[in-house]
Amino acid sequence: MAPPKNVAKRMGAQDFFFTYGFLVIMFVVIALYSVTAPHFLSLPNFMAILQTAAPLLIIASGLALVIMTGKIDMSIGSMAFLSCCVCLKLINQMHLPILTSVALMLACGTLLGMVNGCIVVFLRVNPLITTLGTLIAFRGVALQLSNSQTVGLPDSLRAFGNMRIGPVFVTVIIATVVLVIMHLVHTRLSFGRDMTALGNGEEVASRLGVRVRGVTFWAFTLSGFFAALCGLVAMCQVGSLNPGIGNGMEFTAVAAVIIGGISLFGGEGTIIPGVILGACTLAIIENGLNLLSASSYAYPFVRGLVIFLAMYADSLKYRVRSKRRTIDASLESVA
Amino acid sequence: MDPYLRLTDVTKSFPGVQALTGVNVSAYAGEALALMGANGAGKSTLMNILGGVTMADSGDIRIDGKVAHFRDPKEAARHGIAFIHQEMALLPTMTVAENMFITRFPSRGGLIDRASIEVASSKVLQQLGCAIPTRTKVRDLSPGECQIVEIGRALLSKARIIIFDEPTSSLTAREKDQLFRVIESLKKEGKVIIYITHFLDEIFQICDQAVILRNGEVVGGGRLKDLTRSEIVTLMIGAEGTSVTSISRGKVSSDPVLRVSGLARSGVLDDINFTLHSGEILALWGLLGSGRTELARALVGLDPIDSGHIEIKTNGKLHSVSQRQTKQWIGMVTENRREEGLLLPCSVRENLSLANLNALISRVWPFLDRKKETRIGVELVERLNIKIHDSEQAVKTLSGGNQQKVVLGRWIQRSPRIFIMDEPTRGLDVGAKAEIRKIVNELAAGGMAVLLISSEIEDLLELADRYLVLSRGRIVAEKPAGSTRNELIASAADDSLI
Numbered sequence: 029m030a031p032p033k034n035v036a037k038r039m040g041a042q043d044f045f046f047t048y049g050f051l052v053i054m055f056v057v058i059a060l061y062s063v064t065a066p067h068f069l070s071l072p073n074f075m076a077i078l079q080t081a082a083p084l085l086i087i088a089s090g091l092a093l094v095i096m097t098g099k100i101d102m103s104i105g106s107m108a109f110l111s112c113c114v115c116l117k118l119i120n121q122m123h124l125p126i127l128t129s130v131a132l133m134l135a136c137g138t139l140l141g142m143v144n145g146c147i148v149v150f151l152r153v154n155p156l157i158t159t160l161g162t163l164i165a166f167r168g169v170a171l172q173l174s175n176s177q178t179v180g181l182p183d184s185l186r187a188f189g190n191m192r193i194g195p196v197f198v199t200v201i202i203a204t205v206v207l208v209i210m211h212l213v214h215t216r217l218s219f220g221r222d223m224t225a226l227g228n229g230e231e232v233a234s235r236l237g238v239r240v241r242g243v244t245f246w247a248f249t250l251s252g253f254f255a256a257l258c259g260l261v262a263m264c265q266v267g268s269l270n271p272g273i274g275n276g277m278e279f280t281a282v283a284a285v286i287i288g289g290i291s292l293f294g295g296e297g298t299i300i301p302g303v304i305l306g307a308c309t310l311a312i313i314e315n316g317l318n319l320l321s322a323s324s325y326a327y328p329f330v331r332g333l334v335i336f337l338a339m340y341a342d343s344l345k346y347r348v349r350s351k352r353r354t355i356d357a358s359l360e361s362v363a
Numbered sequence: 364m365d366p367y368l369r370l371t372d373v374t375k376s377f378p379g380v381q382a383l384t385g386v387n388v389s390a391y392a393g394e395a396l397a398l399m400g401a402n403g404a405g406k407s408t409l410m411n412i413l414g415g416v417t418m419a420d421s422g423d424i425r426i427d428g429k430v431a432h433f434r435d436p437k438e439a440a441r442h443g444i445a446f447i448h449q450e451m452a453l454l455p456t457m458t459v460a461e462n463m464f465i466t467r468f469p470s471r472g473g474l475i476d477r478a479s480i481e482v483a484s485s486k487v488l489q490q491l492g493c494a495i496p497t498r499t500k501v502r503d504l505s506p507g508e509c510q511i512v513e514i515g516r517a518l519l520s521k522a523r524i525i526i527f528d529e530p531t532s533s534l535t536a537r538e539k540d541q542l543f544r545v546i547e548s549l550k551k552e553g554k555v556i557i558y559i560t561h562f563l564d565e566i567f568q569i570c571d572q573a574v575i576l577r578n579g580e581v582v583g584g585g586r587l588k589d590l591t592r593s594e595i596v597t598l599m600i601g602a603e604g605t606s607v608t609s610i611s612r613g614k615v616s617s618d619p620v621l622r623v624s625g626l627a628r629s630g631v632l633d634d635i636n637f638t639l640h641s642g643e644i645l646a647l648w649g650l651l652g653s654g655r656t657e658l659a660r661a662l663v664g665l666d667p668i669d670s671g672h673i674e675i676k677t678n679g680k681l682h683s684v685s686q687r688q689t690k691q692w693i694g695m696v697t698e699n700r701r702e703e704g705l706l707l708p709c710s711v712r713e714n715l716s717l718a719n720l721n722a723l724i725s726r727v728w729p730f731l732d733r734k735k736e737t738r739i740g741v742e743l744v745e746r747l748n749i750k751i752h753d754s755e756q757a758v759k760t761l762s763g764g765n766q767q768k769v770v771l772g773r774w775i776q777r778s779p780r781i782f783i784m785d786e787p788t789r790g791l792d793v794g795a796k797a798e799i800r801k802i803v804n805e806l807a808a809g810g811m812a813v814l815l816i817s818s819e820i821e822d823l824l825e826l827a828d829r830y831l832v833l834s835r836g837r838i839v840a841e842k843p844a845g846s847t848r849n850e851l852i853a854s855a856a857d858d859s860l861i
Binding site: 212215216217218221222224225227228229232233235236237238295296 | 436437440448452453454455456457461465466468470473474475477
C-alpha cells in the first residue's frame with residue numbers, strides 16, 4: 029500500500045519548494061544586495077535588520093495561529109495602535125508607573141482580542157468581516173484617545189527600545205522568546221494541535237470532539253495579546269507614539285505569514301522556521317532598498333509585489349496538491 | 364448467549380416523517396451485523412441514534428445489559444461506540460499519530476508526549492496488519508490507509524462497538540481485502556461490528572447476521588446462512604419495483620439523431636464512428652480507462668478533439684455541428700453528481716431550473732418568472748417521483764437517489780434530443796437504482812436517444828438496445844441487445860491484453 033519510493037521522494041521536493049520557496053528568493057535577494065549595497069553584509073546591518081523585524085515577528089506569530097485555524101485577524105495593527113494609546117494615556121494623564129501601564133497595555137490588547145473572539149464565536153460573524161470592522165473601529169477609538177497627535181515617550185521606554193545586550197537588541201531577544209514559546213504552543217500543546225485540526229475543517233474537528241468555539245476564541249485572544257506586545261516594541265523603537273504605528277501592519281503580517289509557508293486555507297505551516305523566514309525576508313528586502321536609497325514610494329510597491337507572489341504561491345500549492353491527488357487516484361485505480 | 368448490544372422498540376419521528384417505528388436490533392460480541400435497507404429506510408437515523416447524534420423518541424439502548432443514554436457523540440464514544448463514517452473524519456495536514464490521538468494527547472511536563480503517541484499508534488497499526496509510518500501526513504495516504512487510521516483511532520478509544528458506514532465505496536479491490544481481514548480480526552477480539560452497505564457480496568463475505576429495514580421498520584433478518592440474495596433484495600425494496608423493464612419500448616427507430624465519424628484525440632480516443640437513433644439506448648461498455656467517459660466528454664465539448672465530425676439532427680436532417688454547439692441538443696449527466704452536477708446548498712427548485720434559465724425569463728421584463736419556475740419544478744418533482752416535502756428544500760438534504768433525479772430533471776426540462784448518462788446509478792441503493800432505470804427507460808420510450816455509461820452491468824443488461832465495446836479509446840466491437848454478462852465481459856477483456 030505504500031507509494032513507490034521515487035514518487036514519495038519527488039513529492040517531498042515539491043512540498044519543500046512550495047513551503048520554503050521563499051528561502052530561495054531570500055538568498056537571491058541577499059546575494060543581490062551584497063553586491064549592490066556596500067554596507068549590506070555587515071554585523072551592524074544584520075542586527076539592524078533583526079531589530080526592524082522584531083515587531084513583525086511578534087505580531088506574525090500571533091496571527092499565524094489564527095491563520096492556522098483557517099481564519100484571519102485583520103485588526104492586529106489597530107489593536108497594536110490602540111494599546112499604545114492606552115499605555116501613554118495611563119502614563120501621561122493617570123500618572124501610573126510605567127511598568128503598571130505596560131502591563132495594563134498588554135491586558136488591553138488581550139481584551140481587544142477577546143472582543144474579536146466573542147464576535148466570531150458567539151455572534152458567528154465571518155472572521156474577515158469581523159476583524160475588518162474592528163480594524164476600523166479600534167483605530168477610530170485610538171485616534172480619538174490620542175487626538176491623532178505624536179507624543180514623545182518617557183526616556184526609560186525610549187532607552188528600552190534601543191537597549192542591547194552585547195550586540196543583540198533586547199527587542200530581538202523578546203521576539204526570539206515569543207517565537208520559541210509560540211512554536212511550542214503550536215507543536216507541543218493540545219491547544220496548538222486543536223488549532224491545526226480546526227484548520228483542516230471545523231466540521232471534522234468538532235466531530236472528533238475538538239472544542240471548536242473555545243479554541244477559536246483563545247486563538248483570537250492570543251492574537252490580541254501579541255498585537256499589543258508588538259505595539260509596545262514598535263513604539264519603543266520609534267521613541268514616540270504616532271498614528272503610523274500599526275498602520276498597514278496587518279497586511280505586512282499576513283504577507284510574512286504566507287511567505288513563511290503558512291497556508292491561508294488553514295491547517296498548515298510552522299512558527300519556526302516559517303514565521304522567521306517570512307518576517308526576515310520582508311525586513312531584508314526593505315533594508316536593502318533603504319541602503320540603495322530607493323525612493324520611499326518603492327517600498328509599498330515592492331511589498332505589494334511580494335505579497336502577490338506569496339498569495340500566488342499559496343494558491344499554486346493548493347492547485348498542484350489537488351491535481352496530484354487526482355493523478356494518484358487514477359494511478360491507483362489503474363493499478 | 365445474550366446480545367452485547369440491544370436496541371428495543373426504538374421510535375423516532377421528524378417533522379412530517381416517521382423515521383423509525385418500534386425497531387428491535389440485537390448484535391452479538393464477535394459478530395458482524397449487516398444493516399440493510401434502501402435509501403430512506405431509516406438506517407442512518409438508527410445509527411445516528413446509536414452514535415449519539417440524535418436521540419430516540421422512545422425505546423432504549425442496552426449495552427452489555429445496562430441501559431445507556433447518549434445525548435451527544437462524545438457520550439456514545441464513552442460507552443465504547445465508534446462510528447467510521449463514509450466521509451472520513453480525518454485531518455489531512457496532520458500526522459497519522461496526531462490524527463489518532465487528537466482529543467486525548469498524553470502529556471509529559473505539560474507538553475505533548477510525542478514519543479509515546481507514536482509508539483502507541485504504530486502498535487495499533489501493526490495489530491491491524493498495516494505498516495503506515497506514523498509521522499506521515501494523512502493527506503499522503505490512500506483512501507484505504509485512511510480508513511485503517513480511523514479504525515485505529517476507534518481501537519485506541521477502547522471501542523467495543525464499531526459501526527462501518529459504506530466503508531468500501533472508495534477502496535480498491537486490494538484495500539477492500541485488507542479491510543475485510545481487519546474486520547475479521549476485530550471479530551476475533553470480540554468486538555461488535557455493525558456494517559452498512561449497498562453491496563450484497565460484501566455482506567455474505569463478512570457478516571454473520573443481517574437486519575433489513577424498510578420505511579423505518581424491521582422487515583426481516585436473521586443469520587446470513589439462512590438467507591439468500593434474492594430474499595434480501597425483495598425485503599429491501601418490497602414487492603413493487605422488482606420488475607424493472609416493465610415499460611416495453613417499441614422497436615427502436617432507424618431515425619439517426621447523432622452520427623460521429625472519425626472522432627480522435629491523441630492518446631485518448633481513436634477513430635470513433637457510430638450512429639445513435641432516436642428512442643435508442645446505446646451502451647458504451649468497457650473497463651475503467653477504456654475511453655467511455657472521455658468519449659462522452661468529447662461529445663459535449665468538455666475535452667478538445669483532434670479530428671472528426673459530429674452530426675446532429677436538426678430540422679429533419681443531420682447537420683455537422685462543432686463541439687461547442689452540441690450542448691444545445693445534448694443533456695449530460697456526469698458521474699460526480701455532487702461535485703459537478705448539483706448546487707448542494709440551493710433548493711430543489713433552483714437546481715431544477717438551473718440549466719434552463721433562459722426559457723424561464725418573463726415576457727414582460729428581463730427577470731425570472733418565478734411562478735413558471737415553481738410550476739415546472741413541481742411538475743418534474745411529481746413526474747420523477749422525487750421524495751421531498753417542499754421544493755424549497757436544500758438539495759444537500761436529499762438522499763443520493765433523489766439527488767440524481769434532480770440532475771435528470773434539470774436536463775429533462777430542456778428536452779434535449781440526446782441524453783448522455785455517465786454512471787447514473789453510482790452509489791445508489793437497489794431501490795433508487797431501479798427507479799433511475801425506470802426513468803431512463805421512459806425517456807427512451809418517449810423518443811429520446813440515450814448514450815449510457817455504467818459500471819453496473821445490470822443497468823446495461825436491462826436497458827441497452829445495443830452495446831459499443833470500447834477498449835483503449837477504440838470501438839472494438841458492437842453487440843446486440845440480449846448479450847449476456849459473460850459475452851460482454853469477454854469482449855471487453857479480449858482487447859486489453861496489448
